[in-house]
Amino acid sequence: MNAIELIILNFNEVRRRSIKLWRSIPQEKLHWRPDDEAMSCIEMVRHVLESEHYYHLAILNKGSIGEFDSPFEKQPYTTVEAELLFAEPFRNEFINTVQAFSNEDLSNIQIDRSDVGYIRDLGDMLLRIAYHESVHTGQLLDYLRTAKVPITTIWD
Secondary structure (H helix, E strand, O other), rough: OOHHHHHHHHHHHHHHHHHHHHHHHOOHOOOOOOOOOOOOOOHHHHHHHHHHHHHHHHHHHEOOOOOOOOOOOOOOOOOOOHHHHHHHHHHHHHHHHHHHOOOOOOHHOOEHHHHHHHHEEEEHHHHHHHHHHHHHHHHHHHHHHOOOOOOOOOOO
């Protein structure tokens, strides 16, 4: 297995576990939030999916996107399944882009996000994207515990 294949495997495993958790959120808890400043459960799901799309565009741009016109913004918050269905073509494009990179690209392509404090190799950036989703999965686990929702097992 080469580095690109491992990165794809990691993306798929992170997403599989996220989806397992997201689908366990009861419909009546989708708009629950631990406080007025926090995202709701469904807003966090959307944030992860929308951020992946943004990061994909940033990778294609080799840096931050000045004007990000998100296709997610106009979508109503309804269900996790609706979020996943809407995001599916964006996810497929992202994975296809990653699969098209070579192992050399991982260290040779620079992603300039100096506007938010960093410039990183493509490989580092790809790992950050998966980490971002993982962090939010952990947050949602805490949300559900706080909301007294039974927690599904994501560690299979």
